[in-house]
Amino acid sequence: MAFFWKRPRASRLAGKKPLSKQNSQIELTIPTHFRCPISLDLMKDPVTLSTGITYDRESIERWIRDGNETCPVTNQVLTNFDQIPNHMLRKMIQHWCVENQAHGVERIPTPRTPITSYDIMEICSKMMDSASKGDGKSCLDLVEKINVWAKESEQNKSLIKDNGLGFVLAATFEAFSGLSFEKHKDLLKEILLLLTWMFPLGVEGRSKLGSTQSLRCMTWLLSIDDLLLKKSCALTLKELVSTDQAHVKALIDIDGLAEVLINLINTPDSLSVKKSSFSVIYHILSTQIGHKKLSSKFLELGVVELSLEDLVEADKGLSETVLGVLDRVLDSREGRERVQKHALAVPLIVKKILRVSSLATDFCISMLWKLNKNSDGGALVEALHVGAFQKLLLMLQVNCGEETKVKATELLKLMNQYKNKLECFDSGHFKYLRKSY
Structure with a gap:
């Protein structure tokens, strides 16, 4: 380990010429016993373990926090984790720093x-x-x-x-x-x-x-x-x-x-x-x-609109939480009506299926199921238009919760009732189903 110090140029006012290129850089080597065996950097707060080896406090604390129970140098099992300050070595390091201040070395302050x-x-x-x-x-x-x-x-x-x-x-x-x-x-x-x-x-x-x-x-x-x-x-x-x-x-x-x-x-x-x-x-x-107590109040304050707005560009963590909120909102008739009126609701729900996480997918399937339960089928037709069928079909082929799989199967059965009403939907996709819907 070495410090490299570039000698400053002489002041113009002093009328001195700059140093030659060959002498413009001096290599300063840190004494080996001043370096931490872990980081190989100059020790700021040297402490000694029960094995007699000295380390920089920050480095050895990080080593112990990571779950290690041995001395990094000797590989001996530590009988205790006591860290005894090595005041003599610290003073030697500080003295060395002072001696080399002209080379750009800063004095290490006495640690707390x-x-x-x-x-x-x-x-x-x-x-x-x-x-x-x-x-x-x-x-x-x-x-x-x-x-x-x-x-x-x-x-x-x-x-x-x-x-x-x-x-x-x-x-x-x-x-x-x-x-x-x-x-x-x-x-x-x-x-x-x-x-x-x-x-x-x-x-x-x-x-x-x-x-x-x-x-x-x-x-x-x-x-x-x-x-x-x-x-x-x-x-x-x-x-x-x-x-x-x-x-x-x-x-x-x-x-x-x-x-x-x-x-x-x-x-x-x-x-x-x-x-x-x-x-x-x-x-x-x-x-x-x-x-x-609070469902209607949240709806009045616009929780559905805010949730769908934030869902557009949400990351994984936010998507899961927002979808969870919307899923709970759909437990009430008022909540279902509010969500169905929003133009982005169904497209966003379908889009998030299989794209965020298994938890987010569970929420999405649950929401589609709640939206179409005892409804006129409007939300289901809209879901078909934005590609819900293919995603639900894939859901049956992947590992997911039993409850989610049951809801996905039920949704596919309901979609079968509307396949002939969709001009842009290829009903031939249904031939790949393993069961008759």
Whole structure:
């Protein structure tokens, strides 16, 4: 490993000539014992393992996080994962850097001491105490300190996640959710930003965030014009409703929820917010109570039109969620009428069959089946015109769920009734069916 330093040209004011081309570059070699055995780069924070081999902290932490339990050099099984700072070697490296500053080498700063489980336990205790007293300023200071720790290294992040801090933050959020939202807005925002990279939380943590007062607070926060806050709130709601239906039941009783979620879909330049919002709507409509209470409201607010509009250029993740929402909408007569009136509905549904994922295909077949159940056949004829027959026929030849296969078979039977009415449809395709439809 070597540094290459190009000698700067002399100042014109000094009247000196530039160096000759032969002397314009100097090769500077890093001493072997200053290099990390893993990255082969100059070590910034040398630490020694139980095997006596020294590595750069960042490199060996990444090695251990990847599931390795041996020393990379000796291949010995590590009896423990303790990383002892090699202060002597670090000072030697820093001294070497200072000596070679003229060659363009920057001095390596003294690394921060990594946090320990004790540090996290201490901050948990302080935060719980401050939260019980309603001291929002102290809690905000502690949250900012945790943020600093998390930004220092991935190891710090892992320790924070593994030592119960997620529950303490969730409990603190619940405590201040019962107080003035606007007064503690900054604290509540910072807590949510921290929690988004701590998911999945444990049952206790989710119960705190999923309480009625916490959910009401998040709904209020979503109405604030702050994209970062919307992202963290929407992601938190998605995490809660996807893990426990009890949180869905608590969420649907909050006033103004439908309007907030529809507004989230319209958030510009934020695909993650859009996905999270559709996911929450999907889980709400998937429950009997949620469908009964909010289905009509979502329809009034234009969820069908928004869904179909976003479906045109949607990626895999968004397509699956949007199709799921539309499938749930079709469970009601009002929803079926709304979808049938939209010119893009049937063509888009047919287009997505076998083009996104097996889950998306299941939703598409289910939607076609619901649209044509007890209908006049208009949607079925339209589906035939845009190539649904060939795709459904292929569905019978590939591996798919039994329920989906049954619905595809039933749709083919219904299509057989309309084959003679289609001028542009080649009824000869039916001869390839294994059964008589």
